[in-house]
Amino acid sequence: MSDFPSPLPTPLPSTTAPGAAVSTLITRGRRKPGSSRSTRRISRHLRAIRISLTGMILLAVLYTVVLGKSLLVPLVLAAFIGLALNPIVVAAARVRFPRWLAAVIVMVTLNVGLVSAIATLSTPALNWFHEAPTAMRAFAPKIKPMTQQIEAASRATQNLVGGAVTRNAPQANAGFAFTAWDIVAGAPKVLASVLTVALLVFFFLVYGDEILRRAVEISPTFAYKRHTVSIVRSIQVEVSSYLLLTAAINVTLGLVTAGMLYLYGVPDPLLWGTVATVANFIPYVGAITTTTVLAVVGVLHFQEVGPALLPAATFAGITAIEGNLLTPMLQGRRSRLSPVAILLWLLIWGWLWGIPGALLAVPMLTCVKLVTAKLRGWEWFAHIISR
Structure with a gap:
């Protein structure tokens, strides 16, 4: 045997010719523009479908909110009252006080205060309602000289512009009648609403943490459970x-x-x-x-x-x-809201729910801001409605 090492094996020549490789690259380059156009077309269609579905879902939610007003208003009001009173019950539970007993004491105190306030203020409120038309008729002669001057100025303006002066025909004063029968007729509905709100608040105070615990139990992983609990607790x-x-x-x-x-x-x-x-x-x-x-x-x-x-x-x-x-x-600054967002929110919920919607609109908007600030992907909404 020879002492010299054997020569290294020479690489085999490539089976693909240079002309074939160049033609393959050219073919791929020619196919890219058409495929990209089709991809963009599909993405536009998907975007249009997503926008249409979002609009339909929004309309369905608005219809459901209007249709379920009698159910949703007491539920939302009870949720806000329960959130406001929950720290008191939690503080009592920390000192080994039964949660249900603390909720009973809080609800009894709240109801006694509301009943006392209504009993104290109902009589003067009814007196003002009854005496307001008479007081307005007695006050009308005092402002008659001012109204005459305004009417004279209006006539002079109409003459300057060449228009005819229109006089409003005097209308009969509509009497305001508020009898005891009106109170009796509306009492059952009011009592049912108050009782519903009171029961919901009581159950929220007693079983609120248990509902949260059951919701966390169905979470898939421990990290997701911990993240959910921290977000819910902070909110x-x-x-x-x-x-x-x-x-x-x-x-x-x-x-x-x-x-x-x-x-x-x-x-x-x-x-x-x-x-x-x-x-x-x-x-x-x-x-x-x-x-x-x-x-x-x-x-x-x-x-x-x-x-x-x-x-x-x-x-x-x-x-x-x-x-x-x-x-x-x-x-x-965390709870401050944009005046434009407040007015738009008031218009929306006042249109949907009337006076209860106007009263609950700003607390709902503030809660939405606090919630969206904690959720990933929704920080933009909290930033938009912030002041």
Whole structure:
């Protein structure tokens, strides 16, 4: 044998000719534009189908919301009240206090307070309803000179533009009748709604954590369960703190308004303070409504224009301080909403549910913002409605 190593094997020549490789590349290059056009066409069709399905689902949801108003309004109201009162029950459970007993105490206290407030305010409210037409007729002669001047200016304007002056025929004053039969006829429906809300709140307080635990049990993995629990707990704490803080701010505003009206000598200050508290759950619109109501009450009670408009002007200043300084300082930036988003949301839910929808619109929008800020892929919506 030879001591020299054997030569390395030479590589075999490629079976594919260079011309064939070039022709293959050219063929692939020629096929790409057509395939890309077909892909874009398919993606456009899929996008159109997805948009159409989204619109149909949105219309179906709106129809369901309107159709199920009598069921959904008590459910949403009970959910908000349950979230607001849940920290109290949780704090009682931490000190080894039975959860059901804490829920019973909270509900009894809440119901006693509501019944006492209704019993205290129902009589002055009915008196105002009955006496308002008479007071307006008595006040009409006081503003007659002002209306005559406005009518004279209107006639002069019509003459300048060459139009005919139209006179409105006097209309008979419609009487306002509010009898005990109206209360008796509407009492069953009101009592059924109140009882439904009270039972739902009680069950939310007692079995809320158990429902959450059962929902977590069906999660596929432990990491998903832990992530779900952390998100739900954080949302629950933030929504509860927002609702409690908003309720405390509104109650404080009502007490300050009642004290201001008492100092000015306006009758039934607690009634108008309660109106201010409830109306302040509707931003902007609630303050404007309460200011208008106080202006009418002042005009009906006082003889001169200056003292008559003083309560409304003072309330406008109080709400300006509350809305621009107190509420932003206490709630921070996380719960602040865009005024455009608030007005659009009020229009939508006021159109769908009426007055209950207007009262629940802003709490719902705030909860939607807090929830979407925690969900992946929905942060854009929370950013859009933020201020």
